[in-house]
Amino acid sequence: MQPNPTFLNLPEEKKRRIEGAAADEFSDNGYRSASINxxxxxxxxxxxxIFQYFGDKKGLFLFIFGQSVEKVKAYLKEVRDATADxxxxxxxxxxxxxxxxxxxxxxxxYRLYVRTLAEKEIPFRSEILTSIRRYSLEYLGSLLxxxxxxxxxxxxxxxxxxxxxxxxxxxxFLQALTLPHMDGGLGIHNADEDELNRxxxxxxxxxxxxxxx
Amino acid sequence: MQPNPTFLNLPEEKKRRIEGAAADEFSDNGYRSASINxxxxxxxxxxxxIFQYFGDKKGLFLFIFGQSVEKVKAYLKEVRDATADxxxxxxxxxxxxxxxxxxxxxxxxYRLYVRTLAEKEIPFRSEILTSIRRYSLEYLGSLLxxxxxxxxxxxxxxxxxxxxxxxxxxxxFLQALTLPHMDGGLGIHNADEDELNRxxxxxxxxxxxxxxx
Amino acid sequence: MQPNPTFLNLPEEKKRRIEGAAADEFSDNGYRSASINxxxxxxxxxxxxIFQYFGDKKGLFLFIFGQSVEKVKAYLKEVRDATADxxxxxxxxxxxxxxxxxxxxxxxxYRLYVRTLAEKEIPFRSEILTSIRRYSLEYLGSLLxxxxxxxxxxxxxxxxxxxxxxxxxxxxFLQALTLPHMDGGLGIHNADEDELNRxxxxxxxxxxxxxxx
Amino acid sequence: MQPNPTFLNLPEEKKRRIEGAAADEFSDNGYRSASINxxxxxxxxxxxxIFQYFGDKKGLFLFIFGQSVEKVKAYLKEVRDATADxxxxxxxxxxxxxxxxxxxxxxxxYRLYVRTLAEKEIPFRSEILTSIRRYSLEYLGSLLxxxxxxxxxxxxxxxxxxxxxxxxxxxxFLQALTLPHMDGGLGIHNADEDELNRxxxxxxxxxxxxxxx
DNA sequence: CATGAATGAGAGTTCATTCAT
DNA sequence: GATGAATGAACTCTCATTCAT
Numbered sequence: 001m002q003p004n005p006t007f008l009n010l011p012e013e014k015k016r017r018i019e020g021a022a023a024d025e026f027s028d029n030g031y032r033s034a035s036i037n038x039x040x041x042x043x044x045x046x047x048x049x050i051f052q053y054f055g056d057k058k059g060l061f062l063f064i065f066g067q068s069v070e071k072v073k074a075y076l077k078e079v080r081d082a083t084a085d086x087x088x089x090x091x092x093x094x095x096x097x098x099x100x101x102x103x104x105x106x107x108x109x110y111r112l113y114v115r116t117l118a119e120k121e122i123p124f125r126s127e128i129l130t131s132i133r134r135y136s137l138e139y140l141g142s143l144l145x146x147x148x149x150x151x152x153x154x155x156x157x158x159x160x161x162x163x164x165x166x167x168x169x170x171x172x173f174l175q176a177l178t179l180p181h182m183d184g185g186l187g188i189h190n191a192d193e194d195e196l197n198r199x200x201x202x203x204x205x206x207x208x209x210x211x212x213x
Numbered sequence: 214m215q216p217n218p219t220f221l222n223l224p225e226e227k228k229r230r231i232e233g234a235a236a237d238e239f240s241d242n243g244y245r246s247a248s249i250n251x252x253x254x255x256x257x258x259x260x261x262x263i264f265q266y267f268g269d270k271k272g273l274f275l276f277i278f279g280q281s282v283e284k285v286k287a288y289l290k291e292v293r294d295a296t297a298d299x300x301x302x303x304x305x306x307x308x309x310x311x312x313x314x315x316x317x318x319x320x321x322x323y324r325l326y327v328r329t330l331a332e333k334e335i336p337f338r339s340e341i342l343t344s345i346r347r348y349s350l351e352y353l354g355s356l357l358x359x360x361x362x363x364x365x366x367x368x369x370x371x372x373x374x375x376x377x378x379x380x381x382x383x384x385x386f387l388q389a390l391t392l393p394h395m396d397g398g399l400g401i402h403n404a405d406e407d408e409l410n411r412x413x414x415x416x417x418x419x420x421x422x423x424x425x426x
Numbered sequence: 427m428q429p430n431p432t433f434l435n436l437p438e439e440k441k442r443r444i445e446g447a448a449a450d451e452f453s454d455n456g457y458r459s460a461s462i463n464x465x466x467x468x469x470x471x472x473x474x475x476i477f478q479y480f481g482d483k484k485g486l487f488l489f490i491f492g493q494s495v496e497k498v499k500a501y502l503k504e505v506r507d508a509t510a511d512x513x514x515x516x517x518x519x520x521x522x523x524x525x526x527x528x529x530x531x532x533x534x535x536y537r538l539y540v541r542t543l544a545e546k547e548i549p550f551r552s553e554i555l556t557s558i559r560r561y562s563l564e565y566l567g568s569l570l571x572x573x574x575x576x577x578x579x580x581x582x583x584x585x586x587x588x589x590x591x592x593x594x595x596x597x598x599f600l601q602a603l604t605l606p607h608m609d610g611g612l613g614i615h616n617a618d619e620d621e622l623n624r625x626x627x628x629x630x631x632x633x634x635x636x637x638x639x
Numbered sequence: 640m641q642p643n644p645t646f647l648n649l650p651e652e653k654k655r656r657i658e659g660a661a662a663d664e665f666s667d668n669g670y671r672s673a674s675i676n677x678x679x680x681x682x683x684x685x686x687x688x689i690f691q692y693f694g695d696k697k698g699l700f701l702f703i704f705g706q707s708v709e710k711v712k713a714y715l716k717e718v719r720d721a722t723a724d725x726x727x728x729x730x731x732x733x734x735x736x737x738x739x740x741x742x743x744x745x746x747x748x749y750r751l752y753v754r755t756l757a758e759k760e761i762p763f764r765s766e767i768l769t770s771i772r773r774y775s776l777e778y779l780g781s782l783l784x785x786x787x788x789x790x791x792x793x794x795x796x797x798x799x800x801x802x803x804x805x806x807x808x809x810x811x812f813l814q815a816l817t818l819p820h821m822d823g824g825l826g827i828h829n830a831d832e833d834e835l836n837r838x839x840x841x842x843x844x845x846x847x848x849x850x851x852x
Numbered sequence: 853c854a855t856g857a858a859t860g861a862g863a864g865t866t867c868a869t870t871c872a873t
Numbered sequence: 874g875a876t877g878a879a880t881g882a883a884c885t886c887t888c889a890t891t892c893a894t
Contacts, residue, residue, distance in 0.1 A: 006857060028333045033245040036885065046859045051886060117392070118331030120241060126393070133395060154423075161419035165382045172381035179330070181342030206374035210367075210423025219874065249868065259876040261871085270868065432878060454759045459671040462864065472880045477865065543818070544757030546667060559821060580849075587845035591808045598807035605756070608772060632800035635793075635849040645853070675889065685855040687892085696889065855894080863887075873876080 001062050007053035017043050018053075020108075022064050027111035031061055031122045058123040065116065065128065068109040075102050076139055088147035092204045095143070096170050100196065103174050110178050137163050166207055173203060216276050220266035230256050231266075235277045240324035244274055244335045271336040278329065278341060281322040288315050289352055301360035305417040308356070309383050313409065316387050323391055350376050379420055386416060427488050433479035443469050444479075446534075448490045453537035457487055457548045484549040491542065491554065494535040501528050502565055514573035518630045521569070522596055526622065529600050536604050563589055592633055599629060642702050646692035656682050657692075661703045666750035670700055670761045697762040704755065704767060707748040714741050715778055727786035731843045734782070735809055739835065742813050749817050776802050805846055812842060 007015065021042040025034045036057060040047045054060040079098040083091045103110045116122055116129065140163045147153055176188045188199055220228065234255040238247045249270060253260045267273040292311040296304045316323045329335055329342065353376045360366055389401040401412055433441065447468045451460045462483060466473045480486040505524040509517045529536045542548055542555065566589045573579055602614045614625055646654065660681040664673045675696060679686045693699040718737040722730045742749045755761055755768065779802045786792055815827040827838055 009857095029245070030243060030332060033243070033332075033334075035883080037883075047861095047885090048859060048887080049857075052857070057885065115331045117388075117395070118328050119243065129392070129395065158415050158419050161415045164385070164416065165378060165419055168381045168385035169378045172377070172384070175330075179342070181339050182330075182346060202371050202374045203377065206371050206378055206423075208423055210419075210421055248866080250866080253877095260869090260878095261876055262874085264869070265874075265876095435878095455671070456669060456758060459669070459758075459760075461862080463862070473864090474866080474880060475878075478878070483864065541757045543814075543821070544753050545669065555818070555821065584841050584845050587841045590811070590842065591804060591845055594807045594811035595804045598803070598810070601756075605768070608756075608768065628797050628800045629803065632797050632804055633849070674887080676887080679856095686857095686890090687855055688853085690890070691853075691855095855892105857891100857893095859889100859891085861888090864885095866884075867882090868880100870878100870880085871876105872878095 001059075001066055003053050003059070003063050004055070014043075018045070018050075019064060019067065022060055023068070023108040023112060026061060026064060027108040027115055030115045030119045031057075032119065034061075036060070062123060065112060068106070068112055069128075069132065071106065071109065072102065073135065080139065080142070087150075088143065088152050089204055089208055091143050091147075092166065092207065093200055095139075096173060096200050096204065097197070099170060099174050100177060100200070103177050107178055110174055114175065114178075136167055140166055169203060169207060173200075216266050216272070217268070227258075231258070231263075232277060232280065235273055236281065236321045236325060239274060239277060240321040240328060243328045243332050244270075245332065247274075249273075275336060278325060281319075281325055282341075282345065284319065284322065285315065286348065293352065293355070300363075301356065301365050302417055302421055304356050304360075305379065305420065306413055308352075309386060309413050309417065310410075312383060312387050313390060313413070316390055320391060323387060327388065327391070346380075349380055353379055382416060382420060386413075427485075427492055429479050429485070429489050430481070440469075444471070444476075445490060445493065448486055449494070449534040449538060452487060452490060453534040453541055456541045456545045457483075458545065460487075462486070488549060491538060494532070494538055495554075495558065497532065497535065498528065499561065506565065506568070513576075514569065514578050515630055515634055517569050517573075518592065518633065519626055521565075522599060522626050522630065523623070525596060525600050526603060526626070529603050533604055536600055540601065540604075562593055566592055595629060595633060599626075642692050642698070643694070653684075657684070657689075658703060658706065661699055662707065662747045662751060665700060665703060666747040666754060669754045669758050670696075671758065673700075675699075701762060704751060707745070707751055708767075708771065710745065710748065711741065712774065719778065719781070726789075727782065727791050728843055728847055730782050730786075731805065731846065732839055734778075735812060735839050735843065736836075738809060738813050739816060739839070742816055746817060749813060753814065753817070772806075775806055779805055808842060808846060812839075 007018075010018075018039075021039045022034075025039050025042075029035070034057075036047065036050055040050055050060060054063055075098060076095070079094055080091075083094045086094070113132070116125060119125065122128070141159070144153070144159050144162060148157070148159070172182065173188065176182045180189045188196065191199060220231075223231075231252075234252045238252050238255075242248070247270075249260065249263055253263055263273060267276060288311060289308070292307055293304075296307050299307070326345070329338060332338065335341070354372065357366070357372050357375060361370070361372070385395065386401065389395045393402045401409065404412060433444075436444075444465075447465045451465050451468075455461070460483075462473065462476055466476055476486060480489060501524060502521070505521055506517075509520045512520070539558070542551060545551065548554070567585070570579070570585050570588060574583070574585070598608065599614065602608045614622065617625060646657075649657075657678075660678045664678050664681075668674070673696075675686065675689055679689055689699060693702060714737060715734070718733055719730075722733050725733070752771070755764060758764065761767070780798065783792070783798050783801060787796070787798070811821065812827065815821045827835065830838060
């Protein structure tokens with residue numbers, strides 16, 4: 001999980017170039033098909049250096065992935081704290097907005113996550129995914145519980161199912177943002193800022209209100 | 214997309230063995246990492262034959278994937294027709310049940326779809342995914358429109374958003390079935406039949422009713 | 427141990443070129459340092475072909491080594507049968523002469539054996555060496571037992587120790603032939619035919635008679 | 640052959656750690672497969688230091704090997720002097736015992752010698768081996784000459800051949816001690832102290848007396 | 853003087869694809 | 874039409890050596 005100190009002592013800019021190229025490569029090609037050749041020739045360093053920094057391909061992947069997860073967590077924590085007193089609808093909106101924002105700033109991170117989802121032989125895949133899902137559900141769970149305690153929810157609401165639906169919908173929303181092909185009916189992919197915000201509001205509204213009378 | 218006539222004239226049983234092995238290999242390893250070596254040695258035919266039948270790896274993949282999509286469509290069409298007169302809640306339940314059923318009978322097909330979602334260099338990936346999503350939304354859209362016309366929906370419901378949420382939630386439900394790690398809060402993965410049906414009902418209820426008073 | 431049939435069906439001449447190059451490479455460099463690159467570029471075939479024929483480096487080595495052992499055994503069996511009725515001194519001389527003859531015809535085989543002796547990580551090294559030593563001792567043992575039964579040996583001779591000494595001395599004699607550096611006092615390495623036969627006779631005499639009165 | 644003065648001025652303890660690690664590595668892996676990486680990481684010094692001290696891999700090997708040879712010579716000289724007045728049979732026994740003793744105390748040195756025997760590309764291999772053999776034969780030669788002068792030998796004994804046989808047999812005896820696989824008929828490898836001494840006596844007896852009446 | 857980061861050649865191995873049989 | 878031998882590029886990983894600090 002931890003790269004060699006050598007790597008950590010590298011000039012900030014070089015580090016970022018390596019991380020960037022590796023994240024790109026993994027998110028474009030998944031773990032197994034990602035090529036260390038491609039990474040080093042993009043960055044312009046010797047092949048051996050990568051192995052000096054990270055030991056092996058697995059070590060590189062674990063580091064890049066771990067970094068990404070940390071970034072996402074930090075981002076979400078910020079949103080949670082910043083909206084602590086807002087009503088649920090606003091908190092969901094802000095969460096999704098933050099997700100959109102983050103996905104745009106770090107598109108590779110989201111793709112990296114999707115790739116990890118799909119690939120079987122990724123090192124520690126099971127642990128990685130389980131921990132991500134758990135974190136995500138805890139986050140949404142705490143939002144919903146707070147809302148329930150404040151009386152914002154209907155009686156008898158199934159919190160688990162609600163979490164599941166919200167999680168899945170937001171996840172898909174972000175997928176649609178990253179992958180044009182998943183942008184089924186919502187026209188998210190090429191939307192401008194205003195349009196996107198309307199979409200977010202609409203989705204969150206629908207998530208909260210359901211469709212039946 | 215179309216294999217060489219030579220392939221089509223093969224004995225039914227041999228064709229099925231080839232298709233099965235190829236589907237397994239692609240769904241286990243994705244497109245790029247799938248090995249034609251592995252496929253032919255599993256089936257017990259000559260490597261050259263695959264290239265005779267399908268031209269190249271790309272052709273093989275396209276054929277296998279296309280076949281899978283046809284199977285899914287046929288399955289869904291059946292459900293739609295069979296439940297034409299039922300209320301929306303039942304139709305959703307039956308759809309999800311059918312999805313579960315199908316995923317269990319043809320686990321490789323679902324995995325194949327997830328892999329395709331994740332991999333960038335898959336031939337015609339964009340077209341493939343777009344068409345799948347469109348089909349899925351059309352299907353759900355027609356269910357919801359029928360329901361609206363029958364007065365089952367609340368006024369002012371945002372059909373697009375509803376479709377999106379239902380699609381995403383069902384998709385995730387099936388993912389949780391296939392991938393233990395996605396089974397966040399719902400405990401789907403190891404559920405017995407009864408438990409699973411309760412989960413399906415709960416999810417569909419929540420999808421229809423929302424959480425707010 | 428068995429190469430792919432593909433290899434066995436190769437034209438005799440090509441097979442021999444491959445076997446020769448591989449035996450050379452292994453006997454020059456040992457197992458680990460032997461380079462498949464070097465072998466294929468010497469033979470002029472593609473790198474992949476070696477792996478098609480033998481699976482991996484280990485398979486190649488095992489095949490080459492096994493072949494060599496078979497050749498040696500066949501050679502020794504011939505000598506044993508041809509000298510069945512001769513006195514021990516002649517049989518030893520003929521054995522050593524045969525060894526010299528063989529070592530000259532197939533110098534790589536002897537070097538291969540020495541290399542295997544020295545290297546730790548050779549596949550099945552332990553089994554290989556044990557079986558070679560056992561075979562060698564059985565061979566000499568049967569010679570000595572026959573001699574004893576014919577009354578050619580002094581009473582109370584320690585057969586085990588005698589075997590050991592003869593085995594070691596002959597082994598070293600052949601080493602001296604192959605490796606100029608081991609040619610300590612005997613001047614074997616550059617000896618002409620007559621000289622060599624004298625050396626053989628002298629060694630066998632000394633082996634039989636010892637040094638004490 | 641001589642390391643940089645920098646090395647010689649190192650604290651005794653550090654020098655010994657470096658020598659030990661290098662001897663281990665070379666004797667375990669041979670020259671070419673020995674890894675300087677492994678050596679430095681075992682000792683805990685910088686990789687560059689090795690090159691500073693010894694120039695290159697070759698220099699390091701030559702130094703380590705030379706050192707080992709010196710140790711052996713010193714050991715043998717001691718035995719020779721200590722047994723100057725004993726009869727030949729005792730001197731041989733003591734020599735072999737000393738060899739056993741030394742091999743046990745410094746197993747890497749013996750392995751190092753065997754490895755050098757086997758590997759072709761070792762620097763100055765030819766010179767190294769020639770000098771070792773010559774020394775060994777000189778040593779045994781002086782033992783035998785002394786014995787002849789004292790009338791311990793039969794008339795007409797071939798001293799050269801006797802030397803050769805004794806050298807080869809003792810060498811093999813030590814090999815059997817180090818490599819279980821060479822322990823052909825004698826059961827040396829797992830022998831306890833008493834048993835081993837009996838084996839040594841038996842071998843030396845047989846060496847001196849031969850097998851014929 | 854010691855350090856260890858950087859290098860790039862070379863290792864074994866796998867693979868899609870071609871084509872003579 | 875079916876076969877599978879041959880190919881060579883690409884893969885991950887190791888290593889001795891150099892040299893700026």
